[in-house]
Amino acid sequence: MLNIDWKELGFNYIKTDYRYISYWKDGKWSEGKLVKDNMLTISEASPALHYGQQCFEGLKAYRTKEGKIQLFRADANAKRMMATCDRLLMPTVPIDMFLDAAKKVVKANEEYVPPYGTGATLYLRPFVIGVGDNIGVKPATEYIFSIFCMPVGPYFKGGMTPxxxxxxxxxxxxxxxxxxxxxxxxxxxxxxxxxxxxxxxxxxxxxxxxxxxxxxxxxxxxxxxxxxxxxxxxxxxxxxxxxxxxxxxxxxxxxxxxxxxxxxxxxxxxxxxxxxxxxxxxxxxxxxxxxxxxxxxxxxxxxxxxxxxxxxxxxxxxxxxxxxxxxxxxxxxxxxxx
The missing domain is CATH 3.20.10.10 (D-amino Acid Aminotransferase, subunit A, domain 2)
Structure with missing residues (x-):
């Protein structure tokens, strides 16, 4: 059982059990997998570090009154990430792959989805980064696509305030x-x-x-x-x-x-x-x-x-x-x- 006070959650990083990761090499994405390790090992020459060749998204999973778990307009996040990848000359993550990864991450961390009525949600952070040995100002030759998640509290704890x-x-x-x-x-x-x-x-x-x-x-x-x-x-x-x-x-x-x-x-x-x-x-x-x-x-x-x-x-x-x-x-x- 998790020792989380759902009503006291803020918007802070919490390490959950699993995250999804896929690697782009030789012109294609690898079959994504769920991993427990929350650390990435990348080349010191990665374009994400030096030239900002990276992007991210943010979306949430919600628990309903009936106990079901649902994502909200996740396909729109997938499409927006594709547009960002295009702008930065990064390989796009197909919509089906994005949705499959998001669902797998939520399912694997199901106990971290806050109960209905707490106002809390499970926040997902998908990202794509350019990696590999590349010191020139040019697109990376390798990329990482990953999604991790964490429970977050309601933004307004005491009700909405202007x-x-x-x-x-x-x-x-x-x-x-x-x-x-x-x-x-x-x-x-x-x-x-x-x-x-x-x-x-x-x-x-x-x-x-x-x-x-x-x-x-x-x-x-x-x-x-x-x-x-x-x-x-x-x-x-x-x-x-x-x-x-x-x-x-x-x-x-x-x-x-x-x-x-x-x-x-x-x-x-x-x-x-x-x-x-x-x-x-x-x-x-x-x-x-x-x-x-x-x-x-x-x-x-x-x-x-x-x-x-x-x-x-x-x-x-x-x-x-x-x-x-x-x-x-x-x-x-x-x-x-x-």
């Missing part, structure tokens, strides 16, 4: 750069802006478009959305924004479950008073309600700095309900682990 953000002077990504794919360098570059925002008492910072510094792109490492005063669900559009699976899920739910108009368009930082509610969305928190955004030394407050707006709350409850099996999911969103 948080404030400030606008950053830093750029998250360059125009036509790698902002639209999930590479580690995007996150390394965000560490300093985040630290500076936190030092000033903000949850994180808002990144504007790198070309004009007039349009909202991302909120820390999450996507932005706003609810207009006439009840439209709006998210920014830009090739530099990572296509968040949570965001596209919320777009669908807003339109088809809450029957709201939805728009993907430019969101200008000097016109944020068009929104009565706002949030940041991603795998970890699902939705982080935005209380206010500081821009040019003025804090613009949306619904409230203390309470979550009603539409944001309804979107959160609907998506969480689908993920835990309490609300009927759109077709193709759920992958059961048997």
């Amino acid at each position: 948080v404030n953000f400030c606008v950053s002077d830093y750029d998250r990504a360059a125009p036509k750069g790698t902002g639209g794919v999930k590479v580690g360098g995007n996150y390394a570059g965000s560490l300093l802006p985040h630290a500076e925002a936190a030092k000033r008492g903000f949850a994180d910072c808002i990144y504007l478009d790198p070309a004009t510094h007039k349009k909202i792109e991302e909120v820390g490492s999450a996507n932005f959305f706003g609810i207009t005063k006439d009840d439209k669900f709006v998210t920014p559009v830009s090739p530099s924004i990572l296509p968040s699976i949570t965001k596209y899920s919320l777009l669908y739910l807003a339109e088809h479950y809450l029957h709201m108009p939805v728009e993907q368009r430019d969101v200008y930082i000097d016109k944020i008073d068009e929104f009565k509610e706002a949030g940041a969305c991603g795998t970890a928190a699902v939705i982080s309600p935005i209380g206010g955004i500081e821009y040019e030394d003025k804090l613009h407050v949306f619904y409230s700095e203390k309470e979550v707006g009603p539409i944001t709350k309804k979107l959160y409850d609907t998506l969480i309900g689908i993920q835990f099996g309490d609300v009927k999911a759109p077709e193709g969103w759920i992958f059961e682990v048997e």
